[in-house]
Amino acid sequence: MKKILILGLLGLSSLYAMSNLDLAKNADKKTEGFGSSVSQTKMILINASGQKSIRKMQMNTLEGDKGDKTLSIFISPADIKGTKTLTHEKLDKDDDQWLYLPALKRIKRIASRNKSGSFMGSEFSYEDIGTQNYQKFIYEGNATQIDINGTKLYKSTRIPKDKNSGYTKQILYIDTKDLLVRKIEYYDRKSELLKIAIFEDYQYIDGIARIGKITMQNIQNDKSTIIIWESDKIKVGLKDKDFNKRELKK
């Protein structure tokens, strides 16, 4: 009788256990299906002394099965106004990436393999800014359930597939109710905690979850960066031709 009870309890618990891979796929589905989007973002850089610096940009994104396409247009500071980057993401190889320098009227092809570099002097790397498609990571084992301040979360670990990644692993905290990412811990190449990102202010547009604010705190240097989405429109009808090199010169 006792054996039957124990086996029954084990069976019940396995029904509620979710693999890290399945969790990642289900979490991705919450933010998929936007087609294309145009967002205005503000990035606040905060140094260790608390001084702030502002960056503003517009991001146009086209969702794709084999990778997204993104056109970023820098609006401020004034000296980089009009600078643009165009990225054609490739899930199975290096992205195609170009940079437009308006003062020189020059389109420059740039290397995209190493994404560990800082994005605009912020605590976000290019890797952090890029899409977080689950296919870019390795998942093993099951997610565990924890409770933080009354909120039930899945704790899940993923390892970047890219050998040039700046991280050895990332630990995600995903809300069990809505499967939205609330927090990520990033571990550097020495496997030490490097940064913590807090995800807030999600909004639902046409049933698709859209992030409103991300705060990235660098634990090792006391600097932080906040990205705020000041406006966000999805299903705006952008097409492939809106992400050609021609768009850089406009």
Add this chain to the structure above:
Amino acid sequence: MRTYKLTLKILFVFLTSTPLACFELQHKGDIGLKGTYYDHNEPNIDYTQSELRTNLELKAQLQNHSFALSLKSIIDKDDSKRRYTNINELYYKYASENYDLKIGRQIQFWGALEFYNHTDILNTKDWLDNPNDNDAKLGFNGIDYTYYFDDSEISAIIKIGEQKQKIKSPSSINSIYPTPYSANIESKRDIYTPSLYLRYTSSYDQLDYTIGYIHGYDSQRYLSNIAGTFHQNIYKSDKLIAIATLISGDMIYKSELAYTLSRDTQISNYAQASFGTEYTLYGIYANTDLGLLAEYYNYSNQKQAKIFGNIFDNDIVIGLRYSLNDSASSSLLAGYMIDLNDQENIFSLTYDTRYADKYKLNLKYQYNSPKRNSIMKDLQLFEIEFGYYF
């Protein structure tokens, strides 16, 4: 003062000549002060140069139509020849679904390398600004029709008129021509005879490439002495160019090739080839990056009647860019160029940073080590530039 009155007049005409109330207007610009001290032993040559600089860009767009205006204004404190306003861009552009048509004065960039681009030939360099700055250009007048395919584009450009190159006063260290000099161009044909530029650009995987053909006035000019005054002379040529950028892992490889068939019996055909490579080390210390750059330039021609002072004939450039990746986007750029024929060399060090998101500070040191009887002067220069950006 006259220069700024002219600038305001140009702005007034631009703003009132189109029904701009319906257009989406964009602007950007900067105003700043630049001061340079030259440490040299040249007789009768100034030791300092200081100037007020202004750049202004305006763009008005309504659906497929746009107008653009770009001005550069320099007021030199001491050199009266160097007080001017240039309209470098003033054009109308129609953007259809598959093509762009641009009519008017414009600036374009053709090339792949970082320090010097011998294929960047559409615009004449602005030597009155700075003969050592390859990015200082004069707008050309022309019509550009570009048709876009999925991954490529083809352009046909007609350039009308060749720009005069004014130079600084003889007392300037950067007055590189013999005097007396006149900016009026000499030519066997009308300088407004159009030149045709054809260009095909495409991408394949990690390769971007451009093939071009030019029939018209050559970008290379020679000097002649007419009644005791030196003039630039232009001549006709046919030119083939090829430009490529290849990304291989973390490395970037670049090349620019050109072959010019001269149509002037006194000028020989010539070939130019440049190669470069670039690599970035990320996070070398804290959050900083180090960019490494190496470029080689070659120019070769047959013996000919005219002598050209092409300084990029067998030269190597090595550059380092140290990016602090701080909130001020500070960076340190070091460059060393050496002519393998005669060991003439230049070293420069530049520091760039931003203050309060609106101001930029640029500090530069340069050391020239010329060969004997070179047009380049033996000197050190110390430069500071501070600007407000809007």
